[in-house]
Amino acid sequence: MSAMTAMIKSEGKLLVRNPGVMVWSTILPLAATIILAAIPGVWAPSDDLGGLSFFEVYRPVLVMFVLAILAMQVLPDVLTRYREMGVLKRLRTTPVAPGLLLFAQLALTLLVAVVCLVLMLVIPTLIGAEPPQNLPAFIVAYLLGGWSFLGVGMLIASLFRNAKVAAGFGTLVFFVMQFFAGLWIQRPLMPGWLRTVSDYTPGGAATAALTDAGSGQWPQLLHMAVMAGWGIVTSLLAIRLFKWE
């Protein structure tokens, strides 16, 4: 078994042994999507939502919810704890680079998130929901959004030495991000100025781009650029600031 596979397998086992995280990050949003899809009436276009149905507006929020928890709460918590415990330093004493662990964590996060995404698209479709009308655009928007979320998470893991502080800050960022993504007030219902702010956050841009793709359009260039911008800036900062011990 190669070191990479062994590492991903090992980290995967450890993730599954943390049932709280799994329930909160995957099962909860998955269940919410399925239940929502099954409620009659969520399909009716609403004038309040700019002609979109409630499901169309809310699905992107739930899809990104999984990635937001994994990237902003789980990832910084795991990485800062590994640093505190000396796991990263111990890896430095072996022939593999400690970067392998980072890569394994990112790969694992993406894997779990993509599995959830597929289930969140397939299961509602089976019970009669409409899949996103522009699937390629949906996937591109999802990956760009994922990049910006993971970048923010990696930056949190780089900025904080103390695992508890990092986890706390991650939770705060998660809620702020979900607010702008429209978890509580859907983007079409936001006042104009708030929606503009939301446009420039990773969460808001991702929801907007996924909503456009869901109703068959290509996302606005603004939203794509915002996500890519956050992705590039946070990744560069994280690479520069990350410490192994």
Place this chain on the structure above:
Amino acid sequence: MAMIDVRDLRKVYGPKTVVDGVSFSVQPGEIFGILGPNGAGKTTTVECIGGLRRRDGGSISVAGMDPAGEGKAFREALGIQLQESRLPEKQTVAEALQLYSSFYSRPRDWRELIERLGLGAQARTAFGKLSGGQKQRLSVALALIGNPKVAILDELTTGLDPTARREVWGLLEDLKGTGVTLLLVSHFMEEAERLCDRVAVIDRGRVVALDTPADLAAGVQADQRMSFIPSGRIDTVALQQLPDVHQVSSTGERVQVTGTDNVASAVIIALHEHGVAVRKLRVDQPNLDDAFVAITRNAEADAAAAQPIPDQSTAAAALPGGHR
């Protein structure tokens, strides 16, 4: 050819010189101890040897390689057990060993290693549920899993209870003669006495003694210690003035006296002359611990002589003809 060769190693943190010209060499198969008080520069020294820190001066060769290069071949040849390094709480012993063995090109069989380290029954136990001794044995296992030529073990038994400590020592004794060269960092003299072929004592970033544990103990003229309960009042000032006595102190009714080899008879005779008897007498021979204290104190005194600091004179006076 030496397996580890360190020449004039220097490491500076800001204005502070932590390692100041350390030199020693370790032969293949040898168990070499690095001893010293806390903050002496032991860990910094081995972390430079292990390629985890960049040195500021001198040269290091480990199995013919320079740790500063820090290549893959170097990591294959060297296993390091770091001070206070943990594993994820929920990772089992077998999982950790399997994972780490996947990092090396010619790993040891982890099943054999697990048995050898007496962790067979704990193979499926999570790291968080292991005892202190078991955690340390697993740590040793991880340092050896890659089949290294050299293993560095840093403060392996610090914080362990005496039973667990003996458990780990037993394991290292078993490793003797398997060909792996061990560099053992410790501040327990007893540990070095039991395990090491040779020992370097480091203090204030310098090697202050380098010898076999037995010769180290023999070479130091440490004080003899006696303690007793006198039958009546004694004159401590008069006792202090005896030529064989260095120091007199008392706790409760028990009196402690340190001095030369003759201190016990000198004190008993002097007290007898005053009609005082000595009860519950205890006399301790200097051991390796005393040697360690004497060596490091002596280095302190040398430092004091170089840049006069008051208050160090007692240490020098108490240790005539100390070892270098």
